[in-house]
Amino acid sequence: MHPILARRERLVIYLLVWVVIGVLLEALLMTAGHTGWLETLSLVAPLCVIYALFCLAAWYPVAAIPIEGMDVVPRALVAHLTAALLLSIVWTALGAGLAYLLGQARYFSGFYTRFRAQVPLLLGAGVLLYLLSVVLHYALVAFEASRQAEKREDEARVLARDAELKALKAQVNPHFLFNSLNSISALTSVDPSRAREMCILLSEFLRTTLGLGEKAAIPLEEELSLIRSFLAVEKVRFGARLCVEEAIAPECLSLFVPPLLLQPLVENAVGHGIGNLLEGGVIRLEARIEGDRLVIVVANSYDPDSVRSHRNGLGLANVRNRIQMRYGSIGALHVRTADDRFEVEIAIPAETEAL
């Protein structure tokens, strides 16, 4: 696509520039050849229209010889200079023809003779204008290329985020889902109202999980409410084996975190922690502000002998990657184990708005 012709606003600007060039050329020729303003204008106006079109054609050699390294520069110079000279000669010849025709008119008689003094000037202007146009086209090409690269980068980023969120959605653990359905099925006869309550909790959890997909960041409060509905469902399954403690500093609630950042950690805490303990245990959620950072801790009881709980499950690796990708070196995730306590600590910038 021609970078000027393809865009109406650029074409308008280009033509306005040519009006200015026309005025300058008029002044130049009048001074140099001592010609009258009207005869000069009658020559300059059609010449400018013609050369404006000629200069647009610079796009084709520019597109054909992209400057991709210093080794093409000589070739490009030769090509463009040749084109400039040829076009300028053609242009000046056209000018001469026009001047001759104008000279035939009684009003402009002798114009052709006066014009001949201006030939070198017109030739020089022709070469110069064409070369300027070449430079302009190269600049436009470079501009377009950088814009496209930027666009591609943006698209890649959007795609990466999409893929990530799709992966997260797929992560809704089928084991959790079917076990919950089984609990509901058991409750329908024992305690129908609790069965209904659990259906609602489970629906809330699923709806929120699916809905978070479009967001880049959510307030911690929303993430916590998702986790609470998850834990409420798990509590029905595990009964007294699952205890939950919270120590959330209220000023953290409005800070923004990537959606579903904590959920996989809590899921691990239940599955690999509490699920491996005969008597169950405690899951503790903490959040506080330390300086300009938000520190979140997910801790749980675990069985040190059960290797499965040591293993950095897929969920943990995923969370680590997301923090790395989003915050780089200012984000951190630490795993600590002590006796029968497994702890994941996340430190991320305390963001007060969704970036």
Add this chain to the structure above:
Amino acid sequence: MSSPENRLRAIVVDDEELARHALRELLRAHPEIEVIAECANGFEAVKAVSEMAPDLLFLDIQMPKLDGFEVLELLNPGPAVIFVTAYDQYAMRAFEVHAVDYLLKPVSASRLATAIRQAHDRIGKPLPPALELASAARPPSEYLERLAVRDGTRVHIIPIAKLDYAEAQDDYVALHSGGKQFLKQQTISSLESALDPARFVRIHRSYLVNLERVVKIEPYTKDSRVVVLTDGAQLPVSRAGYTRLQDLLEGKG
């Protein structure tokens, strides 16, 4: 084919109370099944089975410390087993391959009826091969992480990291861990194939050793060697075992 009057004594094993409840309730439609016990974990299950000798076991797979496969492994000979699981793609594939009966949670009444009909025919027949089943149900590239050993009605769990070495003794392996010895009915080759080959080396026809326990290799006779372990134990090394050991130690850098 047994008649419906032929009562079956069954035990329900699941770590979730609601899941046990749901199954019990469904079993009410089958008067020929008498639920004689409920167990909340694998240890209770092993104990209950050996004390009560039921005909049928409904066995959940995902349970803490001792999962359904490990329970099955410790119950030979034992009752007919119907596995129950919520979702486990590898386990389900393993069941299909070994034609083992299983139910998916939430359990449907008709599926349960079919399973019970088939269970009648299974009683008294040998149990499915627990070890093969367990290894088929493990996700690919994952290795055994603990060993379950039965001692009467008691069950010992040996985390793999605490296993020093294993020694073949006829149809059994003697597992040595922290100076104690546990006998398990398994061949040493089958144990070897279930363990991470980067951590355990077969140094001899009869010995499988935890690489982390090896302190040094010493010449023994003119063309045989022994490894010395951290606790001072010495184990014979065969020529092939020596090659394998060297490969691993060099590979570790």
